[in-house]
Amino acid sequence: MAKIVCVLYDDPVDGYPASYAHDAAPDISVYPDGQTAANPKAIDFVPGQLLGSVSGELGLRKFLEGQGHTLVVTSDKGGEGCELEKHLHDADIVISQPFWPAYLTRERIAKAPKLKLALTAGIGSDHVDLQAAMECGITVAEITYCNSISVAEHVVMMILGLVRNYIPSYQWVVKGGWNIADCAARSYDLEGMAVGTIAAGRIGLAVLRRLKPFDFKLHYTDRHRLAPEIERELNLTFHPNVESMIRVCDVVTVNCPLHPETEHMFDDAMLAKMKRGAYIVNTARGKICDRDAIARALESGQLAGYAGDVWFPQPAPQDHPWRSMPHHGMTPHISGTSLSAQVRYAAGVREVLECWFEGRAIRDEYLVVDGGKLAGVGAHSYSKGDATGGSEEAVRFRKTA
Numbered sequence: 583m584a585k586i587v588c589v590l591y592d593d594p595v596d597g598y599p600a601s602y603a604h605d606a607a608p609d610i611s612v613y614p615d616g617q618t619a620a621n622p623k624a625i626d627f628v629p630g631q632l633l634g635s636v637s638g639e640l641g642l643r644k645f646l647e648g649q650g651h652t653l654v655v656t657s658d659k660g661g662e663g664c665e666l667e668k669h670l671h672d673a674d675i676v677i678s679q680p681f682w683p684a685y686l687t688r689e690r691i692a693k694a695p696k697l698k699l700a701l702t703a704g705i706g707s708d709h710v711d712l713q714a715a716m717e718c719g720i721t722v723a724e725i726t727y728c729n730s731i732s733v734a735e736h737v738v739m740m741i742l743g744l745v746r747n748y749i750p751s752y753q754w755v756v757k758g759g760w761n762i763a764d765c766a767a768r769s770y771d772l773e774g775m776a777v778g779t780i781a782a783g784r785i786g787l788a789v790l791r792r793l794k795p796f797d798f799k800l801h802y803t804d805r806h807r808l809a810p811e812i813e814r815e816l817n818l819t820f821h822p823n824v825e826s827m828i829r830v831c832d833v834v835t836v837n838c839p840l841h842p843e844t845e846h847m848f849d850d851a852m853l854a855k856m857k858r859g860a861y862i863v864n865t866a867r868g869k870i871c872d873r874d875a876i877a878r879a880l881e882s883g884q885l886a887g888y889a890g891d892v893w894f895p896q897p898a899p900q901d902h903p904w905r906s907m908p909h910h911g912m913t914p915h916i917s918g919t920s921l922s923a924q925v926r927y928a929a930g931v932r933e934v935l936e937c938w939f940e941g942r943a944i945r946d947e948y949l950v951v952d953g954g955k956l957a958g959v960g961a962h963s964y965s966k967g968d969a970t971g972g973s974e975e976a977v978r979f980r981k982t983a
Contacts, residue, residue: 584651584652587675704923705733710951712964723950732922768909782804824852831857861889934948
């Protein structure tokens, strides 16, 4: 029998919901590229209810304990002596979410001699030292596409919020004001602007499709160029690298995975190559952008705005400069954990676990590392190496909260 350690974010501060705004979540069975949504043999949760926090348990307890396995669920995952580390010595499987990641560094993997599967309930497995996982024979998997559209919708919302100066305008209403000039002083139309995405995979392409009706000039760069018919359909301009694209864009949206090749991509030098007054929306990973360089660019006016819901580390300490820098539209990492998305990634986790325990192959599109090498979506999107350095700073969230 296996021991599964599941790291989830905390329950709502006002208690678990007694009721929900909707009676159910939409049933999505097929994604836009034809990939089918997760299809486990059964689920033990009500679609549309909160599954991603500790009490929700991803709907796994009945299934796992019914088979004789042990399930430990915790939100305590930061620092030596945390609940996660107490259980690493005999954990067979660690499940985590990108929104409240259990950072599986090389040091932590060394403390987990029985660990065979690191499973991401969502998309993005950069919180695992992929190099160490390859060397130790650990399988790494994620639920590809489960919340890609959720994130794409969040990107569009944030672009609109930044360019139209929505958040400060809303705040004037809350404060009882009617300060139209103050609101309009940083508000622009989206029409006619040039927008580019770094990466045009499932999320990036979904963003481009949703932006086309806004009459943007659309640009993209990706290590895998899109098919000519898609470029014609969306009237896209392809760029061979990030530098050439950002020079012409008013808005840049970051939709690439975090790995050693993309870590700190947006440093002072890269930001200096952008048009003055450009905007960045980053819902990929916080570490793709240099923390202090972003704050400096906003203070100098090189950037007109920065929004995203990804930070490094996560959760971000209270004194993280992105909480207080000017002209930002930051949220905690929520874009991919809507109640709708939780249905799909919880079902995907159940499907992967069913396959694992029954000795069946995990879908290729879910695999990141397998058999000691990058595999499946991992071979397509990641590079060898480790991007977890510095993650120990997440422990300061508890100490400063």
